[in-house]
Amino acid sequence: MTVQQPTQKPHNPCFSSGPCAKRPGWSLEAVASHFLAGRSHRSAPAKAQLQELIDLHRELLSIPDDYRIGIVPASDTGAVEMAMWGMLGARGVDCFAWESFSQAWMADVTNHLKLDDVRTFNAPYGEIADLNAYDGTRDAVFAWNGTTAGVVVPNGDWIPSDREGLTICDATSAVFAYDMPWDKLDVVTWSWQKVLGSEAGHGMIVLSPRAVERLETYKPDNRPLPKIFRMAKKGQIVEGIFKGLTINTPSMLAVADVMDALGWVKSIGGVPKIKERSMASYNAIKAWVEQSDWATFIAEDEAVRSRTSICVIVNDPWFLESYAEDDRAAFVKGFLKELDKLEVGYDLAMHRDAPAGIRIWCGATVEPTDVEALLPWLDWAYAKAKTEAQQAKAA
Ligand SMILES: Cc1ncc(COP(=O)(O)O)c(C=O)c1O
Structure with missing residues (x-):
């Protein structure tokens, strides 16, 4: 079997699944034009930029007005884990896994949070777990796109609209590539390093009104919650997190990079x-x-x-x-x-x-x-x- 060596190379050889290729035409100079170098993230221009970043996500992804959008520490992993640690335990949990990351969230629930009432649904690489087993009475944890298996949730039809439980969805390699059925999702997380091709480090978290209600009404017994996981205080959601007042210090360089990427998304349609x-x-x-x-x-x-x-x-x-x-x-x-x-x-x-x-x-x-x-x-x-x-x- 002889195959002639091709002559034409890809212009950009970056095909990594994270951090992903930079947008066409990306340059450090373009990023620099957004970079508030040396400024406090609590300064007026930085706060305005973080709010603009949130607003751009809402606009581009058509996130409903009554859903909160926050920028949180530790990339997508931080966002998923803060949701699980802050919300799970109020009712039974169904975990669906068909690749490495969804398996990690399943292990968090079973081995680390050690919740009593957990059902696990697994599938081998290449297949999807039995999503139809979900009846809406329980919480659900799953990844929308299994980055390590190339298997994606086909739609939100299996999630009842009148569910009592919360759906916690790691959508890190799905947002900006699929239309997310926001009404079926209570917590959605992702990181900038995937479809946007931006720098990692910070996670995005979107909360439905019912997810906020869970945070305000449920306090997990005897579960320590590190500062970087705390989205509610004294039975009230910390609204600042969803207005750009991040829990801790973000990289304003990563912020500048994602502002550049969001501008590109907008500019091409x-x-x-x-x-x-x-x-x-x-x-x-x-x-x-x-x-x-x-x-x-x-x-x-x-x-x-x-x-x-x-x-x-x-x-x-x-x-x-x-x-x-x-x-x-x-x-x-x-x-x-x-x-x-x-x-x-x-x-x-x-x-x-x-x-x-x-x-x-x-x-x-x-x-x-x-x-x-x-x-x-x-x-x-x-x-x-x-x-x-x-x-x-x-x-
Ligand atoms: C489905 C999924 N979840 C979570 C992660 C972890 O993302 P991060 O490293 O941004 O926390 C990845 C990274 O590839 C992923 O593909």
């Missing part, structure tokens, strides 16, 4: 346009998979296949017969390293917890034309590695 960009990249990969004799999507069902973190595994019978499961990742990482060295594609290996394969980030900051340019290189690198492995075996 908002979320519909950036969704189109993801879809164009996904369609390029889909067409490639359909004619490939060695690669396929890990998620067989297109209804739950992600458009942002696109996960592909090797299905060449030669590969499956030649390598035991534990040895497959080394082979795949080997040929991906070659693409890294040639500056064709960086950070393309699947997450360390996932099956061996290739993960191509296709959030909006990645150019669909770069994804198209990458695909022949994957064919070339795989064919080269296969030939070398066969020759080594024959020798």
Whole structure:
């Protein structure tokens, strides 16, 4: 099997699933124009910028007026964990997991919060957990887009509108790529490092009125709550958090970077346009998979296949017969390293917890034309590695 080495490299070789590629045209100078260097985050201009950041999210993502939007510490992880630590325990909890991060939240609930009444619903990589088991009487914890499995929640139809429980949704690689059904979600979290391609460090948290009510009326017994998790005080929500008065000091450089990214989203036509960009990249990969004799999507069902973190595994019978499961990742990482060295594609290996394969980030900051340019290189690198492995075996 000989495949000609392609000549055309992707213009930007960044395909990492986080931190993700910077927006087209990004520059430090553009970020600097937003940077309030050396100013206190409590100064009038900084407070105004943090409020503007919140307002831009509300506008671009069509977040309902009665939902609160806050900037919180420790990226998406901080946002998810502050919600779980501050709210869970008031009623039974259903945890849904089908990849590494949702498994981590499940472990938080079962092993660390050690709640009594927990139901767990798991699915292997490539499939989705049984969402229809949720009846709305309990709280639910899940990731909208499983970044490490390339499997996404197909819609919010399984969440009753008249639910009594709260839905806590880690949407870090879903917002700005999917329309979020806000009315079905009580807590939604994400970080700037994903679809926006900005710097990490701070999380976004969105709370429905019922989530706020939970914070104001429920105090978990005997559970210490670190300062950075406290969203309510003396039975009242801390309103300042949702007006840019962050709990602790944010990086104003990260803030400047995300202001630049939000400006870009707005300038190209908002979320519909950036969704189109993801879809164009996904369609390029889909067409490639359909004619490939060695690669396929890990998620067989297109209804739950992600458009942002696109996960592909090797299905060449030669590969499956030649390598035991534990040895497959080394082979795949080997040929991906070659693409890294040639500056064709960086950070393309699947997450360390996932099956061996290739993960191509296709959030909006990645150019669909770069994804198209990458695909022949994957064919070339795989064919080269296969030939070398066969020759080594024959020798
Ligand atoms: C679904 C999901 N949740 C949480 C995280 C953690 O995000 P952060 O490192 O921004 O806290 C990630 C990062 O890849 C993710 O994909």
